[in-house]
Amino acid sequence: MDYGRNELMVVTAARELRNGETVLVGVGLPNLACNLAKRLHAPKLVMIYESGVVGAKPSRLPLSIGDPCIVTNSESVCSMFEVFGYYLQPGRVDVGFLGGAQIDKFGNINTTVIGDYRKPKVRLPGSGGACDIAHLVKKILIITPHQKRRFVNKLDFLTSPGKQLKKEEESLETNKEVREIKVITDLCVLSLHNRYGELVVEKLHPKVTLEEVQENTGWKLKVSEELKTTPEPKKAEIRVLRELDPTRIYL
């Protein structure tokens, strides 16, 4: 079956979600990945939106995470303070989806600024909930196009921590163990690996070479000893995915 790059990314991300997990959903591809997982292998996936909606059953594909369609027929709506306070801060969210303009080899993300903070070349939207999510979830999933200007050796600004490098003994963060980070690009899957202490190439997408990945990455990449090829999407996955985005807004 034919499939596009975004379709492969979404399917690969969806497979990272397990039944019964709680996921903080972002709009766009992450939202598609969550809904795909829920309709296939993870019917008990609990979808939380930072807008305060928990257990959503959206009737259409929402443009924003505050869309009215995620409220109607959901299990619960709480305030924004409560969604951070009662769900994220106590470590009740297993998986968080993040994106970013820049990513470094430790999975740290910049969504704040390109250039100097005080004299920005490009002012980006900022943290939103990303920094909070990055501090508090067990597993971070990142879906992003693989480009050299994104995969940089040094971030212009560290908005959201990946590996939580500046670990301080007395710190309070809930998830002190090294947690899982997966970066799903249009070329490969990178994974934060205990053994290497940084992101390593874990899976190459079909027909992609390691050289191609390295060319599009701003640091010297390490590669997993058990490097695999990303399994192709199954028919059922593509079919359901296209049902979810019938007008191809994101696919």
Place this chain on the structure above:
Amino acid sequence: MDYGRNELMVVTAARELRNGETVLVGVGLPNLACNLAKRLHAPKLVMIYESGVVGAKPSRLPLSIGDPCIVTNSESVCSMFEVFGYYLQPGRVDVGFLGGAQIDKFGNINTTVIGDYRKPKVRLPGSGGACDIAHLVKKILIITPHQKRRFVNKLDFLTSPGKQLKKEEESLETNKEVREIKVITDLCVLSLHNRYGELVVEKLHPKVTLEEVQENTGWKLKVSEELKTTPEPKKAEIRVLRELDPTRIYL
């Protein structure tokens, strides 16, 4: 018109409440005083219960401040944390009603223990919301029988502050100015007076003498230079009051 001691106390307390004020209501006589004021001279009195009910319109006389009759037909219900956090802590409550086993001349109240805290002669219920209320309202009203064992020279335990004696410069309390305290007993009305820095006799109830009040008080009482006689209840006040407590639970 004939009236009882409790009726005079309730009427006198009700007159201390002004239209538009916000009052934290206790059960029993304070509840009667609030409802009486609301039906007569203070229709815009806002009644808040520490159970989280705001703008109550009770259909019957509640035995407790958590009675279902104060919820039905009220304006708003919030959690207990919210009633303290959103109403009391920001100084949105003008008047608080308190009671106590012991009161001293600064309006401090003990509702915790008679005897030593660790080896109590009588273990009383404790603070409840009283200590919080005493820290945060603008005006404290106390309704209590006038007895020597209650009006003591030294409290066994200071549960709720009256004059907030231990004032510390860096303290946070909302109401730093000397606030109003009125103690309404079955003999007289005492009032915290700037000039004396302690409770003074402000009004004597009809037919009560100063000597009688002093005999029932554990410290040497000061008397206001403008000592008055408590006005007798009006017919309308007594009539409405008896409508509020038709089976004479409190009266």
Place this chain on the structure above:
Amino acid sequence: MDKVMDMKEAIKKFVKDGDVVYIAGFTHLINFSAGHEIIRQKKKRLTLCRPTPDLILDQMIAAGCAQKVVFSWAGNPGVGSLRCFRRAVEQGVPNKIEIEEYTHFGMVARIHAGALNLPFIPLRSNIYSDLPKVNPNIKFIKCPFTHEKVSVVPALKPDVAIVHAQRSDKEGNAQIWGIIGDQKEAAYAAKKVILSVEEIVDEAVIRRDPNRTLIHNLVVDAVVEEPWAAHPSYVQGYYDRDNDFYLEWDKISREPELVEKYLEEWVYSVNDRREYVKKLGVEKIMKLQPKRFYSLPVDYGLYL
């Protein structure tokens, strides 16, 4: 995965000797059924936390379940003393109990901080009171911004919270109206949560009004369908508070023998809440029934 069970199983599974147990409910929705089952199962050395211990802790203390009570107001609301609590504190009967006390705001702030997984929470109270002298858990710090002095209390994270609600689905998405007290915070602060409800309803009923859901199933471990679980406390719209019993308890609790007799008759000799309700009798049940008084529906809109 199925959380629906009866109260016997829920208490057996989730309440252990020595646990910190938080039975939620301010006047409203107090789970007497769970309290009685804990007494029947003879749980020991519990640390019992409630802002208002109310009759349920009075009974559990009398039955010897308590080692410590964490509270803010230990009285019989609108009536007077909690006499079994007092006997334990004043005379060590039936056993000595430790106490740890706060103001109401302090207690609800503690459970609120627990629900938020904050280590502590500031509140503007306590400063002029003797309470901090007898409770080292009430501390004072300086605000790092305004340099004002403010009191702080630590988070409370019970081992088990027991909450009652009007209704939930079988996963435990619970809706509560009327006085909500500390129900939500208790559920989110505790390691394990026993939820009992007047009725288990279809998921669709809950989803028709998601803003009414106070507790999400994520935090719920057991769902018990237990009508009248709160008597002599009450459930808004379902049954009235049994004020007569609160007055009667004042008499019963004066005499340890009468308390013993009460526990024998209404707790030990009764197998479960169903039997208790049967024993209450039709007349009492009818007397406590309110008239119907419905809210108006609101329109969530269907967005296609």
Place this chain on the structure above:
Amino acid sequence: MDKVMDMKEAIKKFVKDGDVVYIAGFTHLINFSAGHEIIRQKKKRLTLCRPTPDLILDQMIAAGCAQKVVFSWAGNPGVGSLRCFRRAVEQGVPNKIEIEEYTHFGMVARIHAGALNLPFIPLRSNIYSDLPKVNPNIKFIKCPFTHEKVSVVPALKPDVAIVHAQRSDKEGNAQIWGIIGDQKEAAYAAKKVILSVEEIVDEAVIRRDPNRTLIHNLVVDAVVEEPWAAHPSYVQGYYDRDNDFYLEWDKISREPELVEKYLEEWVYSVNDRREYVKKLGVEKIMKLQPKRFYSLPVDYGLYL
């Protein structure tokens, strides 16, 4: 004593040049009507606070109302950049603006602390981020109980909060369903509160469901009945989000001239929201109408 007034009067009375203004609403219930009226009245040097500035602040910044923006995510939700915001930050067009930024949790924690009248509030975030380096208002302290390090942010207490709700009575007891975002906190934190609603309803409607009341009239200074006040944002059950306009704004906002033209046509040349809605036209109005989908009533009981 009467709080009911039109938006013109409310903005005139309660928004002063130089004020700290908090327009509430996360995606839902964003009060564009109030924002446009502020632009029409040419208010200046405002400090505008919102977790998500959204199009409303983009327009107010373009119109020259802003001196400073306090925020956590400045984008066009689901679309991309907030281009007027960026022009002001990157190029000082139409004027330089100061920024002060937090995480979402930091922003809502600040307004939450403001509502509670707490001087500060702790939260478990920020510690591994560069944000504290550029914002001295994000500090760290040690928990007095566990000695852990935790980040703290100061309370935010705006001069004016502007909130929109589905309905209230004429005193301002407001009921909101759907995404409640920061509406309650904003109202309780601010010195003055302008509440606008889709409909003013009889007090009895509110009292039939007191648990639904999110904002009590005690904190409300002006009540404005303003249908469609939120467009192009939305009101749950009343109208849909105008996603097309959010996409269109991405094009308009690329060119200062187009923004100018938009403001001229939709703000300056329009007297009030009624005219704006008329201009929107029947077709748009009909297109944004959801199907009816009602909650079920709950029984509060009448206790006599």
